[in-house]
Amino acid sequence: MNSALPIPPASLKIDIAICTYRRPMVADTLLSLFRLEVTADLSVRLIVADNDAEPSARGIIDALRERSPFPIHYVHCPKSNISIARNACLSHSEADYLAFIDDDETAPSNWLAELLKTAQETGADAVLGPVTALYDNDTPLWMRKGDFHSTRPVWVNGEIVTGYTCNTLLRMASHAVKGRRFALSLGQSGGEDTHFFTHMHQAGGRIAYAEKALLTEPVPGNRASFTWLAKRRFRSGQTHGRLQAEHKTGLRRLPLVGVTAAKIAYSAAFTLLTAFDPVRRTRSALRTALHAGALSGIFGVREIRQYGTVETV
Template identity: 60%
Template sequence: RNACLDASVSDFVAFIDDDETASPGWLVELMATADATGAAAVLGPVRAHYRQDAPDWMQKGDFHSTLPVWVRGEIRTGYTCNVLLRTTDASLRGRRFSLARGQTGGEDTEFFDAMVKAGGRIAFAPQAFVDEVVPRARAAFDWLRRRRFRFGQTHGHLIGHGAGGIRRAGQVGLASAKAAYCFGMAVLTAISPVRRNRSVLRGIMHVGVVSGLVGVREIRQYGLTSPEQGNKRAA
């Protein structure tokens, strides 16, 4: 991705992952939203397609599709599995992805977090779909567990960066409370595999936030010899 940004002489650069297929109107939809909003980055949705042998609860809950997260009406971080970047925007000039996160992941989150803090806006093009088949190695609870935990670690490191001791302690308490709530909801919804697993995974993410806030090193997800990484780069 950094090589693409270094080589590009265009005003816009679009990224998708190498295991995704763009829909016919994908780029048109991204550009239309960029023109309408003037945003520095435009995200599109990723539609996951499951193999027949994927767990039923996973298919029903659609745990692998990707959508942006809205916080008080704004998108504050993004992903490169479906995005258009306005490279001329001041918040993106000279910005590159962190090579230090090559084996942990999280470089997307860090990149867009810094972009937004520099004044860049992120918009969403709901019809700019790309499609992705979920391989067997990723259609497992353990893969989701590791990924959500690392998501939380990255978020914890970002919100804890430069924070004072009192603020950091407050964030640890908040994330711990959220984790406890999610695990409690998992118990209350144990009869529903979709709701139970969604709550457990969200609780694991908040445990990851605590881990990141207290400075625990992020887990490696890529460059491993086991199949659990699923041959997939994602941040």
């Protein structure tokens, strides 16, 4: 057992958070969690944070309570701001570890065990797992071959410096996690998870990767398009650019602007050079969108809204 663990494994408590917003498929997520392999030395509880203005998920949750092997704690946190829902999960968690899973994902029986195994072996403050996209047969071939919707962490100089909440485990006693919250100003645009994990890492938090803690997520028709992918990459770039420029003002931003502009030019040129290869062309075009978003973020342009009204930090 790694000495970084604050308590012995026999008394571990784990909460699993599911933030939901008008998605009936949250029932499939919960049903998959009911089948988790959990040893007798673990105590598991499910937290469902309903982010709709009305408690629209309550009926689904109540109907599943009798089938659940774990207690379910339902929290209604309206205002259509995902950061409010995520923060509610953090505030209501009473466990040693808090896991996040999205309301359109499903977990295999070993998912939680793999996250916890990596947390114990590494003593990391957060553990990320992969998410594999499931495409319909009528999804364009280039999209399926390029697998543009799956989620994996990005390493920088051999370490993971930011993360995501679609598949993660947080050690709640960590000094880099305790008291930390998701930015309300990013709750309608997205990027709140990037902001959270970037600052957690900057505070000394370590992020590990559990390759076998795999979740799956179907890709609906409205997301199976280049336009959706490009908008998402642009928005991700905006958050990245804003974080890069966070402690730089005035002329100190000029080198950052120059480097980002050069990246835009390079990726745009590569998009033209790979015009006859749909996968490589799309990958390059999406990188162009990412860097363009980063440039707008450096200049302080507000992130693209995805839903709801913007909250103040």
